[in-house]
Amino acid sequence: xxxxxxxxxxxxxxxxxxxxxxxxxxxxxxxxxxxxxxxxxxxxxxxxxxxxxxxxxxxxxxxxxxxxxxxxxxxxxxxxxxxxxxxxxxxxxxxxxxxxxxxxxxxxxxxxxxxxxxxxxxxxxxxxxxxxxxxxxxxxxxxxxxxxxxxxxxxxxxxxxxxxxxxxxxxxxxxxxxxxxxxxxxxxxxxxxxxxxxxxxxxxxxxxxxxxxxxxxxxxxxxxxxxxxxxxxxxxxxxxxxxxxxxxxxxxxxxxxxxxxxxxxxxxxxxxxxxxxxxxxxxxxxxxxxxxxxxxxxxxxxxxxxxxxxxxxxxxxxxxxxxxxxxxxxxxxxxxxxxxxxxxxxxxxxxxxxxxxxxxxxxx
Amino acid sequence: xxxxxxxxxxxxxxxxxxxxxxxxxxxxxxxxxxxxxxxxxxxxxxxxxxxxxxxxxxxxxxxxxxxxxxxxxxxxxxxxxxxxxxxxxxxxxxxxxxxxxxxxxxxxxxxxxxxxxxxxxxxxxxxxxxxxxxxxxxxxxxxxxxxxxxxxxxxxxxxxxxxxxxxxxxxxxxxxxxxxxxxxxxxxxxxxxxxxxxxxxxxxxxxxxxxxxxxxxxxxxxxxxxxxxxxxxxxxxxxxxxxxxxxxxxxxxxxxxxxxxxxxxxxx
Numbered sequence: 001x002x003x004x005x006x007x008x009x010x011x012x013x014x015x016x017x018x019x020x021x022x023x024x025x026x027x028x029x030x031x032x033x034x035x036x037x038x039x040x041x042x043x044x045x046x047x048x049x050x051x052x053x054x055x056x057x058x059x060x061x062x063x064x065x066x067x068x069x070x071x072x073x074x075x076x077x078x079x080x081x082x083x084x085x086x087x088x089x090x091x092x093x094x095x096x097x098x099x100x101x102x103x104x105x106x107x108x109x110x111x112x113x114x115x116x117x118x119x120x121x122x123x124x125x126x127x128x129x130x131x132x133x134x135x136x137x138x139x140x141x142x143x144x145x146x147x148x149x150x151x152x153x154x155x156x157x158x159x160x161x162x163x164x165x166x167x168x169x170x171x172x173x174x175x176x177x178x179x180x181x182x183x184x185x186x187x188x189x190x191x192x193x194x195x196x197x198x199x200x201x202x203x204x205x206x207x208x209x210x211x212x213x214x215x216x217x218x219x220x221x222x223x224x225x226x227x228x229x230x231x232x233x234x235x236x237x238x239x240x241x242x243x244x245x246x247x248x249x250x251x252x253x254x255x256x257x258x259x260x261x262x263x264x265x266x267x268x269x270x271x272x273x274x275x276x277x278x279x280x281x282x283x284x285x286x287x288x289x290x291x292x293x294x295x296x297x298x299x300x301x302x303x304x305x306x307x308x309x310x311x312x313x314x315x316x317x318x319x320x321x322x323x324x325x326x327x328x329x330x331x332x333x334x335x336x337x338x339x340x341x342x343x344x345x346x347x348x349x350x351x352x353x354x355x356x357x358x359x360x361x362x363x364x
Numbered sequence: 365x366x367x368x369x370x371x372x373x374x375x376x377x378x379x380x381x382x383x384x385x386x387x388x389x390x391x392x393x394x395x396x397x398x399x400x401x402x403x404x405x406x407x408x409x410x411x412x413x414x415x416x417x418x419x420x421x422x423x424x425x426x427x428x429x430x431x432x433x434x435x436x437x438x439x440x441x442x443x444x445x446x447x448x449x450x451x452x453x454x455x456x457x458x459x460x461x462x463x464x465x466x467x468x469x470x471x472x473x474x475x476x477x478x479x480x481x482x483x484x485x486x487x488x489x490x491x492x493x494x495x496x497x498x499x500x501x502x503x504x505x506x507x508x509x510x511x512x513x514x515x516x517x518x519x520x521x522x523x524x525x526x527x528x529x530x531x532x533x534x535x536x537x538x539x540x541x542x543x544x545x546x547x548x549x550x551x552x553x554x555x556x557x558x559x560x561x562x563x564x565x566x567x568x569x570x571x572x573x574x575x576x577x578x579x580x581x582x583x584x585x586x587x588x589x590x591x592x593x594x595x596x597x598x599x600x601x602x603x604x605x606x607x608x609x610x611x612x613x614x615x616x617x618x619x620x621x622x623x624x625x626x627x628x629x630x631x632x
Contacts (some may be wrong), residue, residue, distance in 0.1 A: 030433060032582075032583045033583060034582060034583055035588075035591075035592065035595075048500070049500060175429060175430060176429045176430060176432060177427070177429050177434065178596060180597070180598055180600070182415070267595075269595045269596070269597070272597075273597065293596060293597060294597050296597075297596060297597030297598060298409075298597035298599075300396075300408055300409065302396065302408075337583075342592065342595050343592055343595070343596055344595075344596055352430055352431055352432050355431040355432075356430055356431040360431065361431055361432075361433065362431050362432045362433065363432070363433040363435065363583050363584075364432060364433070364434070364435075364583050
């Protein structure tokens with residue numbers, strides 16, 4: 001009986017000690033970044049399980065209009081014109097498609113046309129404004145018109161790729177040790193600039209700019225081509241694709257869009273690993289960070305299976321640090337939990353930059 | 365003779381492990397050279413044992429990059445172990461009395477047994493969504509608790525019911541009270557079975573914690589580490605994390621067996 005009593009005592013003491021060890025793990029009280037999806041961020045902020053999140057539109061707009069929290073910092077205030085989503089093509093598809101350049105020229109042209117349409121229609125006085133809000137609600141999975149309006153305000157829709165921003169992002173990724181060093185060495189890139197310039201090309205956007213005034217149908221491919229397209233679920237940043245698709249502009253230039261297997265993808269990492277790498281996606285829109293990371297980390301350099309190229313931008317900025325209503329600064333988040341989409345995402349890098357500026361430590 | 369057998373067994377164990385590592389390396393190397401591949405698998409993306417080893421060593425300790433702390437595997441192990449210990453301790457404290465009650469009292473058995481029989485068949489992973497919604501914190505510990513408590517209860521019931529009735533009768537004839545019969549006869553008799561339940565429960569709890577940490581997100585824990593590394597395409601680190609889980613599970617099992625031998629001296 002004594003043995004049993006001793007064991008029960010040991011069990012209780014161990015549990016208590018374990019609890020204390022866990023409690024004292026973060027003596028300098030960093031902000032705890034916890035990875036979660038966009039919907040989770042909104043729900044958990046509303047339930048009080050987290051004290052804030054850094055997310056991409058439409059999730060900040062949804063959380064704010066539901067009254068779950070408020071915008072603390074817009075990503076453009078952390079890093080002006082930071083890169084975000086892009087249009088990318090699979091290199092294997094490129095090699096196997098005879099008229100790939102012709103197709104990519106027209107993809108860039110539709111992107112340009114869509115961005116111009118959105119930027120005009122964002123004005124509430126525009127006759128296209130209502131249509132744009134409806135597109136945002138459907139594509140962004142929103143039921144609240146006010147949230148749709150708000151979600152568009154901080155997103156800078158663009159067609160030009162952001163090469164200087166991408167270089168800076170790659171440097172940050174290197175600073176944060178996110179690349180697999182062996183894979184980086186295999187890649188042969190000498191620095192961030194070399195990598196960014198190898199990844200991104202302006203040639204297709206330049207062709208689109210030369211033809212921006214022309215009627216789309218007059219530029220249609222001689223033979224219509226089918227493209228398997230991949231995009232991310234409910235990501236308002238990728239609205240230009242949806243607008244171009246709904247408006248029939250891809251069809252006008254002779255491109256039949258079919259959605260690839262797995263679309264809409266839950267995140268960019270998944271789209272790179274299960275979409276581009278397995279050749280399920282020909283062309284797609286996703287964040288530049290997963291493109292940058294997985295072209296190195298997930299690539300088999302013997303066959304370059306995760307190689308993609310970026311032909312145009314989708315948006316710059318468009319992310320927000322949303323916090324509970326009682327939080328007034330990043331310092332108030334010390335020792336608290338903040339949702340983020342995962343290591344290596346643009347939101348992760350932005351939050352680290354904001355934390356550095358505020359002199360706050362972050363754990364993840 | 366006995367020592368020779370033991371030594372031979374150990375040699376075979378070590379050779380088996382070395383053989384597995386060589387087999388793993390050869391399989392990946394052949395896939396990378398496009399000589400052989402298993403259909404529907406991308407074996408070439410699997411890290412080799414050497415890559416996995418370097419990844420394990422490289423991610424062992426916590427490092428700071430800019431304002432961000434990147435937890436090392438040691439911190440992830442500690443966090444997961446603490447959760448398993450907390451959940452298991454709670455399961456032990458609740459499970460043993462419940463098991464004794466059900467095993468000893470017909471009335472308690474009739475009240476609790478139908479509930480336990482239904483609930484114990486729900487795998488710990490099925491509780492994860494509920495844990496996310498109903499618990500503000502400690503969801504992972506709760507999942508471990510669910511995994512550990514039922515093996516303890518079932519083994520305790522078995523242990524209580526296996527108590528030699530002659531021992532109970534003898535104690536009663538010597539004037540022992542009900543409480544004395546329980547504490548002096550039934551519990552010591554059931555104890556080996558209780559520890560066996562704890563051993564099974566710990567194994568289930570360890571598997572459950574990894575799944576729980578993948579879904580119930582916290583900044584640290586082996587499940588979280590594996591998921592993150594997979595997301596980043598750091599497959600060598602991911603596999604290193606998986607191996608760490610296996611090795612710790614193995615040593616946990618060994619530790620409980622040793623504990624069992626040390627504290628229950630009245631059983632062979």
